[in-house]
Structure formats: structure tokens, C-alpha cells
Amino acid sequence: MTQHVGIIDLGSNTARMIVVQYQPYYSFKLVEEVKENVRLAHNVGADNQLQAEPMAMAIETLRMFSNFCRALGVNEVVAVATSAVRDAANQASFLAQVKEETGLDLRVLSGDEEAYYSYLGVINTLGVSNGFMFDIGGGSVELALVRGRGLAHTTSLPLGTVRLTEQILRSETPSKAELKALDRHLDEALAELDWFRPQGSKLPLIGVGGTVRNLAKLEQRAQRYPLDIVHGYTMSLQRVDEWATRLSKLNRNEREQLDGLNNDRADVITAGVLLIRALMQRCGADSLWICGHGLRDGIFYEQFLRGSQPPLLGDVRQFSVENLARIYGYNVVHVAKVRELSLALFDQLQSLHGYGAWERELLEAATVVHDIGVAVNFYDHHKHGLYLILNSMLNGYTHREMAMVALLTRHHRKGGVTDAGLGGVLAEGDLERVGKLSALLRIAEYLERSKSQVVQSIVCKIEKNQVRVKVQAVGDASIEIWDANRKTNLFRKVYGVEMLIE
Amino acid sequence: MTQHVGIIDLGSNTARMIVVQYQPYYSFKLVEEVKENVRLAHNVGADNQLQAEPMAMAIETLRMFSNFCRALGVNEVVAVATSAVRDAANQASFLAQVKEETGLDLRVLSGDEEAYYSYLGVINTLGVSNGFMFDIGGGSVELALVRGRGLAHTTSLPLGTVRLTEQILRSETPSKAELKALDRHLDEALAELDWFRPQGSKLPLIGVGGTVRNLAKLEQRAQRYPLDIVHGYTMSLQRVDEWATRLSKLNRNEREQLDGLNNDRADVITAGVLLIRALMQRCGADSLWICGHGLRDGIFYEQFLRGSQPPLLGDVRQFSVENLARIYGYNVVHVAKVRELSLALFDQLQSLHGYGAWERELLEAATVVHDIGVAVNFYDHHKHGLYLILNSMLNGYTHREMAMVALLTRHHRKGGVTDAGLGGVLAEGDLERVGKLSALLRIAEYLERSKSQVVQSIVCKIEKNQVRVKVQAVGDASIEIWDANRKTNLFRKVYGVEMLIE
Incomplete structure (x- = not known):
């Protein structure tokens, strides 16, 4: 209910x-x-x-x-x-x-409880199992160390941005002396934590709260980043350091002019970013992960997963894909068949594409959400699906992976391969991946054209210049086969061989 | 159910x-x-x-x-x-x-029945009460005259695009003789219809079917039209004539290169557009309305409005706005209050904006759909609302009106006024309208901040340099008033006077 x-x-x-x-x-x-x-x-x-x-x-x-x-x-x-x-x-x-x-x-809430709920918010929404984390508020900052998705250490320090600004960075433009005093203050406070130090292997630092979200927004605007999403975004220590240096030299008025800065934060952003830099340096992290979910989300997950101890989703990625499909309503049996046929094509044609478990999982995710765009409009629902995925979020996926799932959805019906303006999030070879995976998804979708699971299974035979797909049907699948054969253009184009479905 | x-x-x-x-x-x-x-x-x-x-x-x-x-x-x-x-x-x-x-x-279906269902599809989806209409198929074309939303005349003629192409326009590039023969053939066929002639007042011609939709798409691409919607789009006789002339000179291969042409139509588009031109000239229409709905929709409306004779929606615009809100689920009492407060502001400040019934109706429509974007994501739901409106369609509205409702939704919470790339659909003064109307909508929305109808009514007093809004509340509305006062910036900017809510 x-x-x-x-x-x-x-x-x-x-x-x-x-x-x-x-x-x-x-x-x-x-x-x-x-x-x-x-x-x-x-x-x-x-x-x-x-x-x-x-x-x-x-x-x-x-x-x-x-x-x-x-x-x-x-x-x-x-x-x-x-x-x-x-x-x-x-x-x-x-x-x-x-x-x-x-x-x-x-x-x-005690400081430890606050850190605990932030941790629940983070670990239920990011695909990270190990890392340091912080949640910066106005009065305090909560710190934690996460190991194997468990909470290894927590503490709360009185280093909130309002407090640091009012007590130390009091000038319009911070003076040299104030900056030095802040550094010293942070060093002393952090020095007491023996666990907030570089660990055996490099760990990322995960940041929660308005300050780090706003830092991400500043960086995204500066980089003309194609997505308007901060959750799951990452920044290097070098970029954080550059922002810390830059912000230290600006007065309030100059900060307000920065593209992407929320005016409410103009007075405290400098102290906040200096704190983030100090945290990264102290724990030896060279990448900062921005988490858009924290305390309130953690409290929610405790309700949502009531009875589980600790209240953690078993698999954040799988849950978020299914949650999206459930929100928009989906045809469970149709999706199950498209998934089965897509993965059968993927597995049987492995020697042609050479992809592994990572690509397979992205393809599988796309099969689950491929039709959600119908919630906007049946016409062009592949395009609306892309919009919904990028704007509803897939927790646990990187932006690059989310863009790939969105692009597979975008190409599940027709048309040539486009990056839909997402090139800036993709890496080398990703557009080829999108082409090769969506060619398979499209064949599977048309073999399930009547949404009635007429096609039971398929067997692919890789021949010299073509792939023959033998269809095992329950009843008459002639239209499905006819339609799927009309949808082999993309396959031919991206794999360089013909496909014959029979 | x-x-x-x-x-x-x-x-x-x-x-x-x-x-x-x-x-x-x-x-x-x-x-x-x-x-x-x-x-x-x-x-x-x-x-x-x-x-x-x-x-x-x-x-x-x-x-x-x-x-x-x-x-x-x-x-x-x-x-x-x-x-x-x-x-x-x-x-x-x-x-x-x-x-x-x-x-x-x-x-x-008989030809008359076919025309009847097309007519039901048209009149239930366009805001038109009088006009000629056609529905072009491969074999036949159905013609009708609509008067006061009723069907005054119908007929079916064997002038479908496949038929005309196979029988007359048989060359790769139509020859002069073929073009002449087609003109003569159409003239003769249409001459028999004494009602398909210019009427007392100018009537538009409404077109249904793939041919006219594809003509609209060609024109939109050529004009770099900002919306990807053909339903409700209009073209002048002059533009139709220019396309007819242009298409007559192209061979199949050249037609296939046209941006926006559906390849399936490349062989029959010329005959189709020549037919459309002949129809416009014959009935004296100087504007062509493209209707994206026809026969199948007409049959649907007969089911949907079962028992009504004829099965026509009482008010296409009002229905389509409510249908959109119902599809995405909406808070009926919240919407009712935002509508009431928005219209109260509109009416009481009439001397400041000088707008009339048309703007009032657009504002009212926006109040109904203002929150639908939450279906995508609560965050930025004003932007998602714009996306949903433009991609789900508001039947009965012109594209310009639809863009205005979308922009009012876009501005109901925050930010300065932008045309969101829709400038090409708007007319002189529309962006000012959007600013002035959304300033009111935004105040109403924040007076309904708690969604609990705390504000019962408002009385506006227009003073020299400010408008005072006196709030009558049921219980404590102090936060609503405080929030609404923080949202008066847009009002001040677009009306040039202060607003004080108390």
C-alpha cells in the first residue's frame, strides 16, 4: 500500500x-x-x-x-x-x-546519529562501498569512514560554514591572516582524528550538503557540463584546490557574480570550500564525490527498509532502475522478454563485440526502462525516456553510465546513433558501445513487437558475412520476424555484417 | 474504472x-x-x-x-x-x-462514415468550429464542411495519393504534361461539389493524414521551427503553393534528400501536396490547419463519449488541460485555491496589466497544470512541467497559446523570465504577458505554500507606488505571507511597483 x-x-x-x-x-x-x-x-x-x-x-x-x-x-x-x-x-x-x-x-540527534543518517543517505544512493565522507552544515561538520558499506568511524566537529565564517573569515575579502588562522584552526581540529588519515589504498572523499553541491555547480558551469545533475558528480583535488584559491581572493560582491553560485551561500562558500580542501588533503583523497542525498534521505531509508539492520539497499543500481520503471508503470512480462532476448543476443555475439560484464549490465538496465517515456507521450517515447532517465536520476550509476543507459533507451526503436548532446559525459568508445548495444536491444524489442512473448528463444549462428538468428516461437511469429528483419540496418552498420532472422 | x-x-x-x-x-x-x-x-x-x-x-x-x-x-x-x-x-x-x-x-466504413470519424477526430482536438476539412489516404480523400462544430457536408473522392501517383504522376520527375493532366483531373473531380466553394466568410482548410503532416514537417524544418509538433500547426496558401511548385521539379532521389521527408512518402508526396493546393484554391482557404488526429481518434471519441450524440467534447481546451492534470495526478484542492487566488489577483489588478479574457484563460490553464512536472522530479518541476506540456500536447490551443501556458508553468516558482527557446512561436508582447501573468501565479502559489488553503481570500488596493494585498486567513498564515512577500521581486520588476502582502 x-x-x-x-x-x-x-x-x-x-x-x-x-x-x-x-x-x-x-x-x-x-x-x-x-x-x-x-x-x-x-x-x-x-x-x-x-x-x-x-x-x-x-x-x-x-x-x-x-x-x-x-x-x-x-x-x-x-x-x-x-x-x-x-x-x-x-x-x-x-x-x-x-x-x-x-x-x-x-x-x-547526537553528532554520531547525524553522521549515521548521512551515511545511510550516501550508501543507499551512490555506488561506493569504501570512502571517507563529510556532511557540512552551518554549525558542524560530520565526518565518517565507510568500509565495505559499513560505518567504521564517525565524529562531529564544530566546523560548520557559518561558524567558521563568523569566527574566522570575518572580512569582506578574507585577509592573509584570516586565511592562515583558518588553516591552523582546521589543522588542529582534524589532527585529533587518528582515523581520518590516508588508508592502505586510496579512498575517495564523499561530500554531502549545500556547500559541496554548490561547489559542484560552480565547476559544472565553468566546464559547460552537459548534465544539470550534481549527485554522483566527481571533482579532482586539483580542481577543488583551484576553486579554494580562487574563492579566497574574491569579496562577497565578486562571489555573487560567479555563474552557478546560490546567493544564500555567497557569504559562507569560501570557508566551506577551504574546509573541503583541508579534508581532502588530510585524508589523502584525490577525488571528491558529490552526494545529493544525506540526513533526510537516511531517515527515509530507515522507514523504507524498516526491519533491515542496517537499512541498506542490497543493490543500489538495480533498485534504482526498477524503482524508475515502477514509478512510471511498466509491462513486467514484456520487459522480461526484451531483457532475455537482448542478453541472449549479447552473450551469443560476444565474439563480435568483445564486451564484458559492465556493458552487459548497462544493456540490461536499459531493457528495464526502455518504455518509460510512454508516460510523457507514446510518440517519440524513446526521446522522452532519455529525458526521464536524465532528470529522474539513476542512483548508484556514474553520470557516464547514466548517459549510456539513457542513450540505449533513446535508440531502442529507430534512427541512427547520436550522442544527444551528451558527448561531454562519455568516454572514448562509448558511442560505439551505444551503437552496438542498441542494435541488439532494437532487434529484441521488435522480436517482442506484439508484447505477447511469441518468441520463446533464439539461437545465433555467426557465419562469414552474416549472423543468422534462428527463432523458436510459440505460435505464429511471422510479423515479429518480418519486423525485426526490417530493423537490422543499425546492426549491419555498426557490426559490419548482415543479420538474417528466420 | x-x-x-x-x-x-x-x-x-x-x-x-x-x-x-x-x-x-x-x-x-x-x-x-x-x-x-x-x-x-x-x-x-x-x-x-x-x-x-x-x-x-x-x-x-x-x-x-x-x-x-x-x-x-x-x-x-x-x-x-x-x-x-x-x-x-x-x-x-x-x-x-x-x-x-x-x-x-x-x-x-462507407466514405461518409470515414469522413464522419475524421471529423470527430478533428473537432475534438482542434479549437475550430467552422472550416473545410480533408483526410487524404492512399486510395481516397474524404472532404467535409464543418459549420458550428456540426458536419454540414461530406463526400469521398477517389483522389488518394497512391492512386493519383500511379495513374497520373508516373514519371520519376513529373512531366509538364503529367502535371497538367493532374490539375485537370482534380479540377474536374472537385467541380462537381457545389458546397466545396468559398463561403460567405473565409474559412480555414483543416488537413488530416500523413501527407499533410509530412508537409508541415518539411515546412517546420525549413523554418527551423522551435516545436516538434505538427498538430495545430498552420501554413498559408502561399507557403503551400511554394512547396507544390518546388516538389513538382524534384525527382524521387531529390525528394528523399529533403530534410523532414519521411522516406515512405517520397513517391507520393508530390501528388499529395498538389492535391492540397488544389483543395485550398477551390474552397478559397488562405490558411491550412494541420490536424494530427483523424479517423482512429474519431472512433475513440465515440467510445469515450458513449451516449453523447454527436460525441463531441463540450470544451476541447478545458478538457485537454484537465486531462493532462489527471494523467499526471494533481492535488485538486491546491489547484483550486491557486486558481482562485491567481484569478483574484488578475481581476483586481486589471487596471495595471490591461489584459482581457484571453490572457485570463491562459493563466487559469496554467494554474491547473502548474505542478505536473513533479511526475518527472520534484526538483526543477517547473522546468519538467514545460517539457510535459510541450510534449504531451494541449489540444484546442494554438502553438503560441500552448507555449504561453508552458512558460507560465515554467515561471510559477522562481527565476527571471526567459522564453526557453520558444521565441519563434511567440508574438509581440507575449514575453511581457508571461512575465506579468507568472508574477501573479507565483504570488498565488506561495500564498498556498502549505497546500492547506490557509488563505481564504485577498483584497488588493492599488496605491501610488505599491499594491497592498490584504490577506484573509483561516488560522495562521504568517509563513505564507512571509514567503509570498519574498516572491514579489518578479512583480516589482514587470509591473514597476512594489507589492506588499499583509
């Missing part, structure tokens, strides 16, 4: 709520997000007292979230608070007031 | 089937289309005998369609045949064979 859960996260700067529609273990879709800049930690002094005005604003916002859930029929609400409330001297009275005025039981 | 109907249409050249998912009178969506080139009329001689091979091919295809329906659980199938079967001397034995081998009861 479809359920809705509302997940509220009250941070130092921002209050956010997401609403996710889901069927446990089966599929889900984010259907709402609301965000308000409540600045709860504003003017908190050395005595750690939340101030009256921000508290009132936070409570108004939580009441609005609560109305929102009621109006949408969301009966399951999880509300958490992070460092601002965690550190507040007047925490108890604030929580009581929240409860009284909004009915919400605000759960205050 | 959701039903599926399969509609099969066996023509002279092609057999097609569409499958439509629908709830009577409420909503529908085309979910499948299959097309096979069976060339049933191939080699039919003077004795009008369908030949054995094409008949066998047609029967195989119908069996495949039948399997298709069975596999998809489509239990309602309507199968019709047009001129090839209608004119066949061996019609009865063919129908018996179809019945025996596929189980399908093929209904042979």
Missing part, C-alpha cells in the same frame, strides 16, 4: 521538509520539498541561548509544515533537530514549546 | 492499431501504436480484386494486433477497414477469412 512520510530537519540555518510517497521495500518517489531559512542559530552567543525571534520563526515554520502534512494526508512525520538545538542551553524549553504549539515531537 | 480499447484501421497502404487507456468522459491516454505497411491495395487491377499476397500479409498483421490486445488485456477492440476493402470485389471472402483466422469483425 502506498504511504506518505514527512521528514522534517531543523538545522542551524534552514528548516526543511520532504514528503516521500512509498511502498516499503518496493518503490518510492519524493513528492514535496519545502525549505525555510529560519536561521535558528542566529545571534546565539557564548551562553548558547537560542534567541526569541528565531525560535518564534522556527515554530511558525514547523506549524506550517505540520499543516502541510495534515492537508496532504501525511500521517507519518519524523522531525529531527541538529546542532543548533543540540547545543542550545535552552533546548528543553524550546522542545516543550514546539510540542505545545505544533504537536511535533522533535528528536534531537 | 480504467479501460483499454484497441482501435484497428486497415487502409490501402497501412494497417494501424492504437490502444487507449481511458475512463469514459474523464481522462484518457494513448499507450500504444503499432503500424505495418501491408500495402493491401497493391496490384489491385481494374477488376478490383485484392491480391493473395497482400491479403495474407494483412491477415498476419491483424492476427498480431489481436495477440497484442490479448497480451495487454485489451478486451474491447474496434476494427475498421477503409477504401481498399470497401472497393474490393472480393470483399466478402476477405472479411470471412479475417474473421476465421483472427476472430476480428472487420467493419467496412
Whole structure:
């Protein structure tokens, strides 16, 4: 049964709520997000007292979230608070007031819990098993080390971007002395963590939070990157270092002019990027993975995979492909047959294409989602499929892989091979891969033309100048065979041999 | 309850089937289309005998369609045949064979019935009440005159493109003599119709069928038209005349090189466009409307609006907007409130924008579909909404109007005004309209931020340098008011005055 859960996260700067529609273990879709800049930690002094005005604003916002859930029929609400409330001297009275005025039981997360939920958000959405990770907020940064998809270490440090900016980088353009002081401050804070050091093998650093997302956006704009997706994007240490150096020299006004910078972040981006650089250097990572999912997603996965301990998807890639197909509704038996026939062609023609497990998995993924574009319009549904894949996301895949799955979908029916503007994400040989794999997918699709599983199996025979495909049918498959034979042009073009289906 | 109907249409050249998912009178969506080139009329001689091979091919295809329906659980199938079967001397034995081998009861349409269903397809999908219309097939052309959405006259003439090409335009490049003979032939055939003449007021000519769709595609490519939609596109007599002249001078190979020409049509496009020109000249139309829907759609509307006589949608525009919202699922009460608040702003600020009923209706349409992009992804759903509108179609709207509704949706949340590449479809002042209308929509959307209808009503007071909006709320609307006030930038920019919401 479809359920809705509302997940509220009250941070130092921002209050956010997401609403996710889901069927446990089966599929889900984010259907709402609301965000308000409540600045709860504003003017908190050395005595750690939340101030009256921000508290009132936070409570108004939580009441609005609560109305929102009621109006949408969301009966399951999880509300958490992070460092601002965690550190507040007047925490108890604030929580009581929240409860009284909004009915919400605000759960205050410890630093370790915060890191844990970020970790769940990361490991359920990226295809990474080992790495360091961070989640930068306004007040604190959570750090962790992930080993074999498990959480090996976590800690929370008071190095949030607002805090670093207000305490250290106070000038319009950071002064040399301030930059030095920040470096020293970060060095000292990180020096205490004996596990946040280079490990036996190189590990990537995975970054969560608005700062790292905005850094990725700056880089993508500068590179004229063809996708408008930051989740799963990667940056080298060198590029992070270049941005850190560049940002250090700009004043607020100059930062606001940067293409891709979110104005809300203009005052804290410099401290944030300097922190990211320091983290990369400290743990010896030479690549930064941007993760678009964190705390709230982690809390969601705990609901979604209730009962699993830890709540981790068995296979992020497979789940995300199936989730996409489930969201748009798909013909399970048709997909199963197209998958079977595509993989049979792939396996039996291995000596012609020479591809391995990686390409096979991409082809398989494309068979699952090949028809989702019908949700937009039956006509040109191959093109709409590409749009949906690139805009709904396939978690666990790199951008390059996602582009390949999208392009296979794009070519499953007709036309010559195009990169659809995605050339900048592909690597050498990928367009040839797209051609060779979609030639197979297209034959399989037309052998399943009537969507009634008339073709039971196929046997390919590779001859001198042609491939003969012998069809074993249940009943009359003459139209399927006729149609599939009309769709062999692409095969001929990319493999350089004829295909005869009989 | 959701039903599926399969509609099969066996023509002279092609057999097609569409499958439509629908709830009577409420909503529908085309979910499948299959097309096979069976060339049933191939080699039919003077004795009008369908030949054995094409008949066998047609029967195989119908069996495949039948399997298709069975596999998809489509239990309602309507199968019709047009001129090839209608004119066949061996019609009865063919129908018996179809019945025996596929189980399908093929209904042979008369020329008038064929014209009637085309008319239903046209009038239920275009915002036109009066006009001449044609539907060009391979064997025949159906003509009609529509008056006040009713069918005033119909006829069927043996002027299909395959017939004209085989009988008259037989050379690779049509000779002068052939062109003259064709003109004479068309003149004579049309001269007999006393109603297919200029009427009191100028009427447009509406064209249905692959030939006119392909003509539109040729023109769009030549004009670098920004939309990939032919339904609802219009062409002047002058442009049709220019294409007729140009095509007359090309041989088959040269025609195949034309950007946008479907290769299947390369042999018959010239006769088709010459026929269209002759029809326009004969009935005195100076504009040609391309309709992407015809016979099969007409049969569908008879099912969809069962019981209505004639089966016509009351309001094509309103239905298509609601259908789109229903397909993607929408929050009815939220939409109702955003519509109410948007229209209240529009009406109360009429003296500031000076717009009338036309703009008001576009704004209203946008309120209904403003959130459909969430079906793709909540993030950037305003952009996905634009994509869905332009690719799912809003029947009854001109391309310009559709682009405006898409752009209002595109701007309902944030950002400055852009034409999103649609400048070529807009007219003078439209981008200003988009700015002024979306400024209102955006305020309304944020006053409905919590989607819980907290804002009951608004009263606008136009002062010297500002507009004050007094909010009447049910309960606490402080966050809504706060958020809406943060969204007044666009209003200030496009109206040149401040807005204060309180």
C-alpha cells in the first residue's frame, strides 16, 4: 500500500521538509520539498541561548509544515533537530514549546546519529562501498569512514560554514591572516582524528550538503557540463584546490557574480570550500564525490527498509532502475522478454563485440526502462525516456553510465546513433558501445513487437558475412520476424555484417 | 474504472492499431501504436480484386494486433477497414477469412462514415468550429464542411495519393504534361461539389493524414521551427503553393534528400501536396490547419463519449488541460485555491496589466497544470512541467497559446523570465504577458505554500507606488505571507511597483 512520510530537519540555518510517497521495500518517489531559512542559530552567543525571534520563526515554520502534512494526508512525520538545538542551553524549553504549539515531537540527534543518517543517505544512493565522507552544515561538520558499506568511524566537529565564517573569515575579502588562522584552526581540529588519515589504498572523499553541491555547480558551469545533475558528480583535488584559491581572493560582491553560485551561500562558500580542501588533503583523497542525498534521505531509508539492520539497499543500481520503471508503470512480462532476448543476443555475439560484464549490465538496465517515456507521450517515447532517465536520476550509476543507459533507451526503436548532446559525459568508445548495444536491444524489442512473448528463444549462428538468428516461437511469429528483419540496418552498420532472422 | 480499447484501421497502404487507456468522459491516454505497411491495395487491377499476397500479409498483421490486445488485456477492440476493402470485389471472402483466422469483425466504413470519424477526430482536438476539412489516404480523400462544430457536408473522392501517383504522376520527375493532366483531373473531380466553394466568410482548410503532416514537417524544418509538433500547426496558401511548385521539379532521389521527408512518402508526396493546393484554391482557404488526429481518434471519441450524440467534447481546451492534470495526478484542492487566488489577483489588478479574457484563460490553464512536472522530479518541476506540456500536447490551443501556458508553468516558482527557446512561436508582447501573468501565479502559489488553503481570500488596493494585498486567513498564515512577500521581486520588476502582502 502506498504511504506518505514527512521528514522534517531543523538545522542551524534552514528548516526543511520532504514528503516521500512509498511502498516499503518496493518503490518510492519524493513528492514535496519545502525549505525555510529560519536561521535558528542566529545571534546565539557564548551562553548558547537560542534567541526569541528565531525560535518564534522556527515554530511558525514547523506549524506550517505540520499543516502541510495534515492537508496532504501525511500521517507519518519524523522531525529531527541538529546542532543548533543540540547545543542550545535552552533546548528543553524550546522542545516543550514546539510540542505545545505544533504537536511535533522533535528528536534531537547526537553528532554520531547525524553522521549515521548521512551515511545511510550516501550508501543507499551512490555506488561506493569504501570512502571517507563529510556532511557540512552551518554549525558542524560530520565526518565518517565507510568500509565495505559499513560505518567504521564517525565524529562531529564544530566546523560548520557559518561558524567558521563568523569566527574566522570575518572580512569582506578574507585577509592573509584570516586565511592562515583558518588553516591552523582546521589543522588542529582534524589532527585529533587518528582515523581520518590516508588508508592502505586510496579512498575517495564523499561530500554531502549545500556547500559541496554548490561547489559542484560552480565547476559544472565553468566546464559547460552537459548534465544539470550534481549527485554522483566527481571533482579532482586539483580542481577543488583551484576553486579554494580562487574563492579566497574574491569579496562577497565578486562571489555573487560567479555563474552557478546560490546567493544564500555567497557569504559562507569560501570557508566551506577551504574546509573541503583541508579534508581532502588530510585524508589523502584525490577525488571528491558529490552526494545529493544525506540526513533526510537516511531517515527515509530507515522507514523504507524498516526491519533491515542496517537499512541498506542490497543493490543500489538495480533498485534504482526498477524503482524508475515502477514509478512510471511498466509491462513486467514484456520487459522480461526484451531483457532475455537482448542478453541472449549479447552473450551469443560476444565474439563480435568483445564486451564484458559492465556493458552487459548497462544493456540490461536499459531493457528495464526502455518504455518509460510512454508516460510523457507514446510518440517519440524513446526521446522522452532519455529525458526521464536524465532528470529522474539513476542512483548508484556514474553520470557516464547514466548517459549510456539513457542513450540505449533513446535508440531502442529507430534512427541512427547520436550522442544527444551528451558527448561531454562519455568516454572514448562509448558511442560505439551505444551503437552496438542498441542494435541488439532494437532487434529484441521488435522480436517482442506484439508484447505477447511469441518468441520463446533464439539461437545465433555467426557465419562469414552474416549472423543468422534462428527463432523458436510459440505460435505464429511471422510479423515479429518480418519486423525485426526490417530493423537490422543499425546492426549491419555498426557490426559490419548482415543479420538474417528466420 | 480504467479501460483499454484497441482501435484497428486497415487502409490501402497501412494497417494501424492504437490502444487507449481511458475512463469514459474523464481522462484518457494513448499507450500504444503499432503500424505495418501491408500495402493491401497493391496490384489491385481494374477488376478490383485484392491480391493473395497482400491479403495474407494483412491477415498476419491483424492476427498480431489481436495477440497484442490479448497480451495487454485489451478486451474491447474496434476494427475498421477503409477504401481498399470497401472497393474490393472480393470483399466478402476477405472479411470471412479475417474473421476465421483472427476472430476480428472487420467493419467496412462507407466514405461518409470515414469522413464522419475524421471529423470527430478533428473537432475534438482542434479549437475550430467552422472550416473545410480533408483526410487524404492512399486510395481516397474524404472532404467535409464543418459549420458550428456540426458536419454540414461530406463526400469521398477517389483522389488518394497512391492512386493519383500511379495513374497520373508516373514519371520519376513529373512531366509538364503529367502535371497538367493532374490539375485537370482534380479540377474536374472537385467541380462537381457545389458546397466545396468559398463561403460567405473565409474559412480555414483543416488537413488530416500523413501527407499533410509530412508537409508541415518539411515546412517546420525549413523554418527551423522551435516545436516538434505538427498538430495545430498552420501554413498559408502561399507557403503551400511554394512547396507544390518546388516538389513538382524534384525527382524521387531529390525528394528523399529533403530534410523532414519521411522516406515512405517520397513517391507520393508530390501528388499529395498538389492535391492540397488544389483543395485550398477551390474552397478559397488562405490558411491550412494541420490536424494530427483523424479517423482512429474519431472512433475513440465515440467510445469515450458513449451516449453523447454527436460525441463531441463540450470544451476541447478545458478538457485537454484537465486531462493532462489527471494523467499526471494533481492535488485538486491546491489547484483550486491557486486558481482562485491567481484569478483574484488578475481581476483586481486589471487596471495595471490591461489584459482581457484571453490572457485570463491562459493563466487559469496554467494554474491547473502548474505542478505536473513533479511526475518527472520534484526538483526543477517547473522546468519538467514545460517539457510535459510541450510534449504531451494541449489540444484546442494554438502553438503560441500552448507555449504561453508552458512558460507560465515554467515561471510559477522562481527565476527571471526567459522564453526557453520558444521565441519563434511567440508574438509581440507575449514575453511581457508571461512575465506579468507568472508574477501573479507565483504570488498565488506561495500564498498556498502549505497546500492547506490557509488563505481564504485577498483584497488588493492599488496605491501610488505599491499594491497592498490584504490577506484573509483561516488560522495562521504568517509563513505564507512571509514567503509570498519574498516572491514579489518578479512583480516589482514587470509591473514597476512594489507589492506588499499583509
